[in-house]
Amino acid sequence: MAHALTVKGIGVDEETRCSHYHSEIDRIAIKFYCCGEYYPCFECHQAVGCGNHQVWPKKEFTQKAVLCGSCGYELSIAEYLKCESSCPNCSAAFNPGCSLHKHLYFE
Template identity: 70%
Template sequence: MLIHGKEVKGSDVDKETRCLHYHSEIDRIAIKFYCCDTYYPCFSCHEEKGCNDPQVWPKSQFHQQAVLCGSCGHELTIDEYLHCQSSCSSCKSAFNPGCSLHKHLYFEV
């Protein structure tokens, strides 16, 4: 599905990047996976429809844009996302703060 001009793959993805697995009002980001350079709403979507070789972003690449705000389409760098206090730096839409519990699935910690 194209969301703000970016392809986001996954299961039942809506216009703000929510998916079958995470679909509350504040579930509105997609993460570009390091292994396949493709946006997915969550790790489960990548497991189901991805490259079958999940790899986390190394710290040396945290300056890369890899998080898509489903509300406005702003692409955050990993550093920006990890320090954004669960809201988009561009449109201020809230992100799910619970996502921080899963950061080890996407980023080197």
């Protein structure tokens, strides 16, 4: 496994891909503000999460809440939003389409 953190979800692989998002570049997990647990996507959190979905407020964007499934580096929300196309630690590509779903995770 590329990281030591637990990532919950449906069909989660070693690089945090799930049954909903499983292309080569789908390799991040997001720590949900409501429960403090990592999930690969909003759908996984809806299916097996805490049932109390809340987005990260802007005042908390310094918190580490995005996990690179390739190397295990935890990015702060601000860091992720600034460089959403690849991991600043290992340069693994992230799915640029994730930016379409930012509103599901971050204020």
